[in-house]
Amino acid sequence: MKTTRIISSLATLSLILPASVQAHSGHDHSSFFSGLVHPVTGIDHLIMLLAFGALAFLAVKKTSTQLSLLAAALVAMVAGMAAGLNWGAITGIEGAIAASLLVVSAALWQVFSGSQMVTRMAVALCVALIFCHGYAHGIEASGNVSMFAVAMAISASALLLLGHRLAALTSSRWLSAGVASASLAYLLVA
Known part of the structure; x- marks a missing residue:
């Protein structure tokens, strides 16, 4: 029950963060190269993909x-x-993306704290929130969308696998605190 309250509190916190969190504006969504680099240069994606890779592990x-x-x-x-x-x-959609960073942090903490059922629900929620990351790109896509999507999937795969491998090296609940700190820093300056 305590973890559910934490996740609810983090989701509520994301609603009061700056409404101008436009994580996707200003990025090119029209070429293979832009798809390849966006998950690395889009800090929200970088955090989410690395953290979800660790969470899966x-x-x-x-x-x-x-x-x-x-x-x-x-x-x-x-x-x-x-x-x-x-x-x-x-x-x-941008609020959901901001919430995803906080939810993945809570999910990482939950892995070390308790119920497998709550952990499974948190993982499923993270996958649903990753849908929102993709949705934002679909809204802004132009030009050669299929090449952008293929390249973004390649880069995202690499980041997910990197997060997965990093978790094998640093399997600690404090990983959650690091992800939460990076997420809040990003959200406060975005």
Whole structure:
């Protein structure tokens, strides 16, 4: 119950952070190269992808399940991009992206703190929030969207795998504190 309150509090906090968190404006969404570099230069994506890769490693023991979680995150991102292309802007997408950074931090903490059921729900929520990251790109995409999407998926895969491997080296609940600190610093200056 305590973890649920923490996750709810973090989601509420994301709503009071600056409304100008436009994590995706000002980026080129039209070429292979821009798709390749955006997950690295888009700090929100960098944090989320590395943290989710670590979460996949820490949340489950079986390697095949870990890789399935990473694949689910990629599918969610690409599906979100397709949805954004087709449905256009919706209210709250940037807030959901801001919340995703705080939720993944809480999920990392939860891995070391308690219930497997709550951990599974937090992981599922993170995958759903990764959909929002993709959706934002779909809204802003122009030009050669398919090349941008392929390149973004390649770069995102590398970051997910890097986060996965880093968690193998630093398996500590304080990883959550580092992700939360980086997320809050980014959100406060964005």
